[in-house]
Amino acid sequence: MNTVKQLIKKYFKNFFYFYRYLRYRVFVVIGLTFLFGLMDGFGLSMFLPLFEIAAQSGEKTMSQTEDESGLLRVFEFLHIDFSLVSMLVLMVVFFALKGLFFYIKSIYDAKVARFFIVSTRKNMxxxxxxxxxxxxxKSDVGAIQNLMTNEINNLLYGFREYLTIVQKGVMVIVYMLFAFAMNAEFAILIMVGGLIFNFLFQWIYKFTVTASRKLVGESNDYQGTIIQLVANFKYLKATGFIKGYARKVVKNIESIEAVNYRLSKLGAITGAIREPILILIVATVILLQVYVRESPLSTIIVSLLFFYRALTNLTDLQTTYNYFLGKVGTMENVERFTNELAEGEEANGKIAFTKLESGLDMREIDFAYGSTNILSGVSLHIEKNKTVALVGESGSGKSTLVNIIAGLLPVDGGEYKVNGQSIETYDRYSFQxxxxYIAQDTVIFNASIYDNVTLWADRTAENLLRFNDAIVKSSMNGFVDSLEEKAETLLGNNGINLSGGQKQRISIARELFKNVDILILDEATSALDSETEKNIQKNIDALQGQFTIVIIAHRLATIKNADSIVLLDNGEILGKGTFEELKLTSRKFERMVEMQAI
Structure with missing residues (x-):
């Protein structure tokens, strides 16, 4: 039993890969292909009586004794007149049905391909x-981008090729059945030739799979280098290193194209040798049948039609299979990534979070990345509608603590409660x-001001009112009114048309539009000039008391009005209190204030 399972797993692995997505649709495709081949087979069968009638010097019928294939007996059983007119009519009917099934099959193939790629994308x-x-x-951003763009497209091509392989396989079976019905001995000889032909392709398949896997790895590296080139363009340009980095990208491009060239070369080999070998096999078998076995040429010719169709489909199958193997690396990569996503799925509670009622409580929180401790025994209570600032040197744990507050990171030890209940009991998405969330690196989409603020909300009267309210509260109304296209002005890639202060105001307006309860500012003003920072700070101060605000700040002047300041050092809380209280109780905080001359 285990041996059977291993064989099925080995030889039908690709089938089950696609079956997971398609289910019964795979068998519908096979059924339609079989009907298409069946009609073609019946149509070709009509050539045998036509050849025999022609051989009888114009006679309109043929005798049963001359029908070695038994075709006459079939038509007698069905009460069909075995005449020239009847055969021609039947031939037209069969080929018309073949055309009908081809149309139905083609439409269904397109639907199945669409269903597969949509399901795959949605699932991912x-x-x-x-x-x-x-x-x-911890993930490779370049690999993720490559998977969700190039690799998904390659997977679609691979699926279409596999669909062709399945259909070609069905056609080979159908034509072989007809060939056996016409001349079993001839069929066996052709099958032996086909098997020999198949062995010639095995070494090509092996090299194709290896090249496919290498191509995936090279493509992942390329995506990563391109992402970094775009993200660090300013630095690379300003330091004159952009040409040096471009050479690194060029090497990656050359490696990818070298693999593509190898795959193309292997495909060219299969395309070049398939027809000559096919004709050699057919010619050899015909000579054996006519001169050694002395079989009637008319039966051989009709059998040859089926075998030529069968072998043509077989060689097409082998060629397509070779191209399909070029996508095996993609399939393995997508499956591996999908499994990693499943393993990395975050736990989620069932209770829908509606609003912050009492506050946020952290008790003896511990957190570590691997063996590196980031937070140790952190206890903090944040009251509703109060402003709490987190300060400390880089690496003190501020950002990690904020990520825990936002529900991005689960704690390794201790408790984090919201409204008196563990955050693990809440539906994470309703809470978030x-x-x-407003960070130093503002998030601006290549879309209009309205879409940036509302995140593509419908332009209903209610949403327009909320949008205008958010624009006013973030002091963006004057800027928006000055623009020719007002709220429909496109902001360009990453907000290229905006200043730093305008970007931050867009970010603030977006969070206000969302009707949030908790507002997190992660060094939101640190990259701004002093004047812009003061203006943004006024906007933020105006929001105090309306939201529960958590601020990470290096510039202590921006948090003087906070209700509470928490001083972190090496993942531990060294002190808490108002600005003035912390100056009196913490020598470290006092030195920080003195260094910034506040």
């Missing part, structure tokens, strides 16, 4: 959206929907 996006943040930050 759904799994990616539930991927834990902790797992994401109530969080506004």
């Amino acid at each position: 996006l759904q799994r990616f959206s539930t991927l834990s943040f902790r797992h994401f930050i 929907h109530k969080i506004g």
